Amino acid sequence: MTHTIALRPALALLLLVVGATTQALPLNDRLERPAHLSPLAEREALTDIQPVGDSQVMVGTAGHILLRNASGQVQQARVPVDLLLTAVQFVDAKHGWAVGHDGVIVHSNDGGLSWRKQLDGHAINPLxxxxxxxxxxxxxxxxxxxxxxxxxxxxxxxxxxxxxxxxxASAAGPSRPLLGVWFRNAREGWVVGAYGMILKTDDGGVTWQPLNGLENPDRLHLNSVLGLTDGSLLVAGEGGRLYRSGDDGAHWSSVQSPTEASLYALAQLPNGEVLAAGFGGTLLVSNDQGERWMARRLPVNVSLYGIRPLADGGVVLAGQGGTLLFSPDGQRFEAWQAPGKAALLNTSLARTGELLLVGAAGLQVLPTIPFKVHAQ
Known part of the structure; x- marks a missing residue:
């Protein structure tokens, strides 16, 4: 018997964001052809951003990885694949990983200046x-x-x-995307993706192994993975699914969730509070390292795709239609409309105080957080 699973909102979101910028290319071309260097890359769809030292690293459509330095100059890195990248994470100033469509994982050991492919769907399917x-x-x-x-x-x-x-999946080829990545250090890391994929590495991505044990018989998409300050792991996905592991992914427990809305992003604030954001303005909060959750009411009901904790205890949420939400303490949120109404997938705060927005319209730079003083 063959089981078919319909395309679900998390994956549809990524396809919607890139829109006409993504062409139907043969799989082997996308995985083997280097990303095209383009002076317009920062205006094309970007899906994630992370501060790395004084710089910011962004990933997005067509294998684009961009670096923005402290003076605001943007440089495009050389990347060995030409497909949508969905998430990026650095553990220090040198070592970082990005994941994306067709099960691709690329790695940098020089702060994002250069990248090499570690894994793709060709290798994941037999695993x-x-x-x-x-x-x-x-x-x-x-x-x-x-x-x-x-x-x-x-x-x-x-x-x-x-x-x-x-x-x-093996018959279809390397077509399933990875959607989230988190590394504890330069050796231990986890990636999650479509149809319940979750893999772990203990050697910096040289080898990977699939993990079992998540109660996910319908093979729902897993959208985000995060390590918490107590050493446990969290995974969030479709249908409000939340999973927690206290032993590096060897065993998982399904956490009771107060929502059935798909969850797209996880983050932990400096005070230890854990946030999960998702469809239709869903924001869940845990004060016990992800064991119990409650819903937090927001002033808007648009879908939320990115969470950016701030060093002073505040947090910025990014979402549908250019919506930004700011809270000085994770408790009270105020909504603000970014320039334009393109979907925002994440944000980052530069050390110079600029707020960087990434999403369907590429990179937008605001001189400061325009709503921060007012919200306080």
Whole structure:
């Protein structure tokens, strides 16, 4: 039996953001052809931004990775792939990773100036297929020893579904995107993506292994992964799904969520509070490292795609239609409209005080946070 899963909002969002800038290119071309260097790259769709030292690193459509220095000059890095990149994270001033469509992972060890490919869907598909085959074999053997165990029978049904899904993915080629990345240090990292993909590395991305144990029989997309200050891991995804692991992903518990809205972003504030933002103005808050959550009311109901904690305890949320939300303490939020109404996927604050916005319209630079003083 072949299972087909419809395109869901998290993946549709990324396709909507790039719009006409993405062409239907053969998979091998996208994975093997370097990103085109363009003087207009900062005006094309950008999906994520992260401060790295005095600079800012941005990723986006067509393999574009841009660096903006403290004086405001923007430089495009050389990247070995020509496809949409969805998220970026640096653990220090040198080591960073970006993930994107077709299961691609690229790595930089020079602060984002140059990148090399570590993994793509060609390598991920056999990893997922073998993991699914091993899981089915293990459960079949366990069911022989306990044929009347309903939990084992249900687990085997889910494992067969996962195997069927992995076989279909292998037949389709390297087409499934990665949507989130988080590294604890220069060696330990996790990536998550479409149809429940989650992989871990212990050697800086040289090798990767799939992780099992998330209660996700419908293979819902996993959109974001984050490590917390207590050492635990959080994963957020479609349908309000939240998962927590206290042992680096070896085991996972499903966290009770007060929403069924898809969650797109995770962040932890300096005071330890954890935020999860998503569809339709959803903002969830946890004060116990992600074990329990409550919904926080916002003045707008637009979808939220990015969370930027500020060093002074404040936070900026970015979302649909150019919406920005600012709070000085994570409690009270005030809405503000960015120039234009293009979707904003994330923000960053430069050390010079400029607020950088990335999204469907590329990079926008505001001289300061225009609503910060008023909100306080």
């Amino acid at each position: 997922l297929l073998k993991a699914a085959e091993d899981d089915v074999a293990r459960l079949e053997q366990a069911l022989v020893a306990a044929p009347d165990d309903p939990a084992l029978a249900s687990a085997l049904d889910n494992a067969m579904f996962a195997l069927d899904d992995a076989q279909a």
